[in-house]
Amino acid sequence: QQQVKQSPQSLIVQKGGISIINCAYENTAFDYFPWYQQFPGKGPALLIAIRPDVSEKKEGRFTISFNKSAKQFSLHIMDSQPGDSATYFCAATIGGTSYGKLTFGQGTILTVHP
Amino acid sequence: EAQVTQNPRYLITVTGKKLTVTCSQNMNHEYMSWYRQDPGLGLRQIYYSMNVEVTDKGDVPEGYKVSRKEKRNFPLILESPSPNQTSLYFCASSLSSMRGYTFGSGTRLTVV
Numbered sequence A: 001q002q003q004v005k006q007s008p009q010s011l012i013v014q015k016g017g018i019s020i021i022n023c024a025y026e027n028t029a030f031d032y033f034p035w036y037q038q039f040p041g042k043g044p045a046l047l048i049a050i051r052p053d054v055s056e057k058k059e060g061r062f063t064i065s066f067n068k069s070a071k072q073f074s075l076h077i078m079d080s081q082p083g084d085s086a087t088y089f090c091a092a093t094i095g096g097t098s099y100g101k102l103t104f105g106q107g108t109i110l111t112v113h114p
Numbered sequence B: 001e002a003q004v005t006q007n008p009r010y011l012i013t014v015t016g017k018k019l020t021v022t023c024s025q026n027m028n029h030e031y032m033s034w035y036r037q038d039p040g041l042g043l044r045q046i047y048y049s050m051n052v053e054v055t056d057k058g059d060v061p062e063g064y065k066v067s068r069k070e071k072r073n074f075p076l077i078l079e080s081p082s083p084n085q086t087s088l089y090f091c092a093s094s095l096s097s098m099r100g101y102t103f104g105s106g107t108r109l110t111v112v
Helices: none
Strands: A004-007 A010-014 A019-025 A033-038 A045-050 A056-059 A062-067 A072-077 A086-093 A102-104 A108-113 B004-007 B010-013 B019-025 B031-038 B042-051 B054-057 B076-078 B087-094 B107-111
Touching: A004 A086, A010 A019, A019 A086, A019 A108, A033 A062, A045 A056, A045 A062, A045 A072, A072 A086, A102 B042, B004 B087, B010 B019, B019 B031, B019 B087, B019 B107
Parallel strands: A010 A108, B010 B107
Antiparallel strands: A004 A019, A019 A072, A033 A045, A033 A086, A056 A062, A062 A072, A086 A102, A086 A108, B004 B019, B019 B076, B031 B042, B031 B087, B042 B054, B087 B107
């Protein structure tokens, strides 16, 4: 079963706009929520991550917003650039001894037009 | 350079012919994992390992085997490949739950 649901499947944004990708999870035991960025022909790379004890984390133009009660989290890309065009995956896992099991969302293909 | 190395990058094989995809990391990471990536399905975990000789099933383990005899290596074995195992495979490793995974460049497998 899909424990992390990601939307939209694809997203087109103009340069300078805001890109928003949403994820929802079911397992309340999840306690680590990373986002990965993947360029064509490459493996995913860790972009930013959050733990549920904070509601927001910002790194440069990338921000994760986390809503524990709604079991949702989202990635916001401010001032989107053509170089941000990639596939983005949200993920979730349980820390401690169960950390190895990482569940990904279905992915969002982001295209930023110049 | 810190990295996860997978080999081969591309592989075409026939149904039933056993194959192994190798994975090696040079970062002394404890955690290693194998994923397959299919359009519309995202990344699905096949197997993962928390340390030497400690492995566990992910979400789609059927038809695959793994072993972790050394900390740096985590090979993926397909004993009898079938066409539904045609996919893009990624190996990944991680130091801890606070650091996220480092992924290899992928292995594109086609089973005919």
